[in-house]
Amino acid sequence: MKTEQAHGVLLRKLSAVIRLSNAEIDCIEAMQRREKCIAAGSEFVHDGEAYEQTYIVKDGWAIRFKTLSDGRRQVLNFVLPGDFVGLFSALFDVADHSVAALTDLVVHPMEPTVLVGMFGSFPRLGAAVAWSAGRDEAILAEQVVRIGRRSAYERTGHLIVELLHRLWLVGEADQRSFELPLTQEVLADTLGLSIVHVNRTLRRLRENGLLRVAGDRVIIGDLDRLVRMTEFSPHYLEAQPLPRATTTALSAV
């Protein structure tokens, strides 16, 4: 785990979308006043049960996932520092998936209604948070393509590059490596593969000099080749300022 910047990664993320006023910064910081630790391995949002809280993740990794009755599990997405958990919790009576901590987690819990209030009081901030929700959906869409239409080899490489990019944005990856607190089982459940096949695929990626997993660290061997092989394009991950027309419409509110 790393030290965060003064204002936390969420603020950094959102400030790439809108220029934040002091009031808006205060609002986000108010949401991050409470702090709670969640132990690695514990499930803190349960599929089919009511949401308790909405969380902003300060530090650590979690997974959003679903489980079938016979135990088959599918990871939907990883939750990294600066991400929301249960962003839609004010709108749904129960969760449609579970969330579990992969590492010890530090989160900022808040009442779901706090977000409702924020949309009313700080519409520009609301837009930035909505942008974050849209980005989550874009990541999920990429996950569908990855699983549906890429080979195991491409799939695995693509996920690693996606994580590299996401971690760059929150300052948790160096240029060519990052900490990956995942067992091959979690990786398998993310990629829709068996554990054994993930293992063989990682070996092949290593033998080809593309990347190497050593302990819980990934070292990229040849990023260019990896990006080409996986046809990775980072656009869906990158924060852009809101279109001008939207900014205009927002200030008219």
Next chain:
Amino acid sequence: MKTEQAHGVLLRKLSAVIRLSNAEIDCIEAMQRREKCIAAGSEFVHDGEAYEQTYIVKDGWAIRFKTLSDGRRQVLNFVLPGDFVGLFSALFDVADHSVAALTDLVVHPMEPTVLVGMFGSFPRLGAAVAWSAGRDEAILAEQVVRIGRRSAYERTGHLIVELLHRLWLVGEADQRSFELPLTQEVLADTLGLSIVHVNRTLRRLRENGLLRVAGDRVIIGDLDRLVRMTEFSPHYLEAQPLPRATTTALSAV
């Protein structure tokens, strides 16, 4: 295609989430004043290009999809009457996927900024539209599980039951059948399978009496067994009224 009710399917969908005031109904109807036809087969949102407009679909089917450079295609989700296309278009400079009409389409186009205004003027309506976005994400999540962790047989059955439920909600399916304007190629690109295997899987579903595809119509043979076999649970599709706390928070805005 079918005749819609007086106010259209979107209003029906949203009114299951909040009780709509007259002003709110007027607002939605204002967004549906313009009408445009889009020919079957044409792609009207292009991956990587700027969004032109946001659309509410009045009638017809479309697909949201992505294509890899070698032609492999993955359908993310179907767009049915009452669904939005480009709901996030005010927040992103370019689209992260393409959208194409499967049938002739009737849509209501609007400027993306109209939605921004709506969130400001009608927060409750904004919440209902946000609910719709959350539901789209839930459908996408289910798509990930379907492709990642279900067999071809389960996958295909599960998708058909999902479509049955979605079409029920917009009044486009009878109790045990509906029109399915898809080639087996589109089905294959949705399920992450080859055309040939989709064909064989449909045959198996037919031989087992679960469902039958005749022309462009699906007839469910044994819904109970299909639901059990696919472990289908409709909760992620159903509109529920907003939680009370949210309603309270909304009226305080």
Next chain:
DNA sequence: CGGATCTTTGACTACGTTCAATTATTGTGG
């Protein structure tokens, strides 16, 4: 040090793909 968890490898199986050819269906112009 010793149990538990995780990783790695081999051998075999099977689900799903690819290639190829045949048979509907659909749409269109003569």
Next chain:
DNA sequence: CCACAATAATTGAACGTAGTCAAAGATCCG
């Protein structure tokens, strides 16, 4: 209205990617 082309569905055969089963090493941690 039929002929013909084009598109879509269907089937067979061979192949290959990925899964399953089983067992042996590594690592982690108390």
